[in-house]
Amino acid sequence: MNEEQQKEGLTAIEEMIHELAKGNFSYRLPSTLEGEFSELSFLLNLLAEELSGFFVPSHLLDDQAFPYSFLFVLDTNYCIRGVNEAFSGLLGQSREAIVGRTIAEFLDPYSFQQLEQAFTQFTKEEGVVPLIRLLLTFRTPISRIESWGYCHVLSGLKGQYYFIRGTQLFVTDLSTEHRPQASIPLKSGTSVLQLRLDIEKIRKVYQYILAHLHEPLPSLSTLARRFLVNEYKLKKGFKALYHTTIFKLHLEKRLTQALVMIQNSPTSLKVIAHSLGFKSYPHFSKVFKDKYGHPPSYYR
Amino acid sequence: LFKNQNIYYLLTSITSFMDFFKHEYAELSLHDGILYFKYCSIPDFHLGIAQKIVADRIRLQREQAFPVLCDLREAVQPSLEARKYLAVEGSLLTTAVAYLVRPQHSERLVQFFIQVDQPPVPSGVFTTEAAALAFLTPFKR
Numbered sequence: 001m002n003e004e005q006q007k008e009g010l011t012a013i014e015e016m017i018h019e020l021a022k023g024n025f026s027y028r029l030p031s032t033l034e035g036e037f038s039e040l041s042f043l044l045n046l047l048a049e050e051l052s053g054f055f056v057p058s059h060l061l062d063d064q065a066f067p068y069s070f071l072f073v074l075d076t077n078y079c080i081r082g083v084n085e086a087f088s089g090l091l092g093q094s095r096e097a098i099v100g101r102t103i104a105e106f107l108d109p110y111s112f113q114q115l116e117q118a119f120t121q122f123t124k125e126e127g128v129v130p131l132i133r134l135l136l137t138f139r140t141p142i143s144r145i146e147s148w149g150y151c152h153v154l155s156g157l158k159g160q161y162y163f164i165r166g167t168q169l170f171v172t173d174l175s176t177e178h179r180p181q182a183s184i185p186l187k188s189g190t191s192v193l194q195l196r197l198d199i200e201k202i203r204k205v206y207q208y209i210l211a212h213l214h215e216p217l218p219s220l221s222t223l224a225r226r227f228l229v230n231e232y233k234l235k236k237g238f239k240a241l242y243h244t245t246i247f248k249l250h251l252e253k254r255l256t257q258a259l260v261m262i263q264n265s266p267t268s269l270k271v272i273a274h275s276l277g278f279k280s281y282p283h284f285s286k287v288f289k290d291k292y293g294h295p296p297s298y299y300r
Numbered sequence: 301l302f303k304n305q306n307i308y309y310l311l312t313s314i315t316s317f318m319d320f321f322k323h324e325y326a327e328l329s330l331h332d333g334i335l336y337f338k339y340c341s342i343p344d345f346h347l348g349i350a351q352k353i354v355a356d357r358i359r360l361q362r363e364q365a366f367p368v369l370c371d372l373r374e375a376v377q378p379s380l381e382a383r384k385y386l387a388v389e390g391s392l393l394t395t396a397v398a399y400l401v402r403p404q405h406s407e408r409l410v411q412f413f414i415q416v417d418q419p420p421v422p423s424g425v426f427t428t429e430a431a432a433l434a435f436l437t438p439f440k441r
Contacts, residue, residue, distance in 0.1 A: 264358040
């Protein structure tokens with residue numbers, strides 16, 4: 001690697017660190033870096049990806065999730081087909097000035113890449129369409145707006161549309177470039193440190209579930225005691241972080257594993273049910289049919 | 301397409317009686333109580349590929365759990381969704397996984413996977429096949 005390539009790699013990585021420090025988790029390093037920088041940049045991109053999943057706005061553990069949500073609808077050419085008032089307010093332009101333009105005009109290039117990747121995923125997936133979480137950075141002439149939200153796909157006779165709903169996290173004034181300020185203040189009395197500790201504990205519960213898919217889960221109160229977290233916060237926080245309940249996640253993951261085993265191994269259905277911690281085959285068969293629409297034997 | 305599907309089913313049913321399987325993403329073989337899993341180069345490693353890889357491995361194993369030697373000397377970069385799937389569903393019917401990497405190459409990426417995605421079976425990263433096999437030996441049946 002020559003000196004120039006080394007300098008280029010260091011500059012790119014320094015820029016990435018700055019963006020992450022500013023909370024821009026949608027930033028990605030290019031895959032064109034050479035030598036050791038190639039692996040390091042991939043590692044930093046993985047970190048940014050993981051961080052965007054970790055990032056939870058403080059208000060999410062309160063009652064009002066997405067209090068000021070914006071909405072916009074895109075067609076498959078990334079052209080904006082509809083917006084709500086919150087979105088036009090966010091960009092500081094009228095609805096008429098936004099509709100008909102492409103979303104790339106308003107997004108940070110890295111965010112646009114992320115959006116393109118998300119849409120590719122919609123086309124690759126078959127069957128149940130996943131809900132995709134997005135961290136997007138909008139740019140206006142005077143500000144940079146970090147936001148996060150969800151993308152749904154809507155298919156109709158007239159084609160396919162993407163429906164994105166989200167909320168803003170930070171607004172950075174580009175004219176002064178001071179530190180970003182949280183647009184949604186913490187609820188009074190909520191300590192940021194406590195919030196982080198709770199989230200860390202809830203994530204440990206999530207990992208615990210994944211590591212114990214072959215046995216019944218203890219009760220919510222037992223889990224709360226084991227992980228030293230308030231039972232109410234565990235229940236509420238888990239839902240806010242993972243968009244499902246503890247027991248539903250445990251069930252869903254076991255059913256996914258059951259389907260893989262049914263389709264690809266000769267193991268009897270009863271043994272599969274038993275090995276995944278289901279107390280009885282009829283119960284397993286019922287919940288399986290509820291999820292996949294057919295009994296387990298259909299997938300043999 | 302129909303013809304291709306028939307050929308695919310024919311091939312998969314033939315290979316279900318064998319201890320070797322190869323497709324565009326990996327080479328799999330069973331030998332002396334260890335599953336050897338060698339990744340090929342995968343340019344766009346998305347969730348669908350991860351699902352196919354896991355399905356083919358389970359089909360080859362015929363309901364037996366094995367320690368796995370996962371050869372990553374050909375670097376792969378799975379997407380976030382693929383990594384999460386490989387960590388959980390990818391651990392089905394495995395008793396332990398030894399990741400074989402080239403020195404100074406992919407080692408950090410595999411450590412990242414083990415630390416962050418936390419596959420639920422014992423896992424280790426090795427640069428020689430002998431060390432990887434030594435790690436897996438206690439997990440053999």
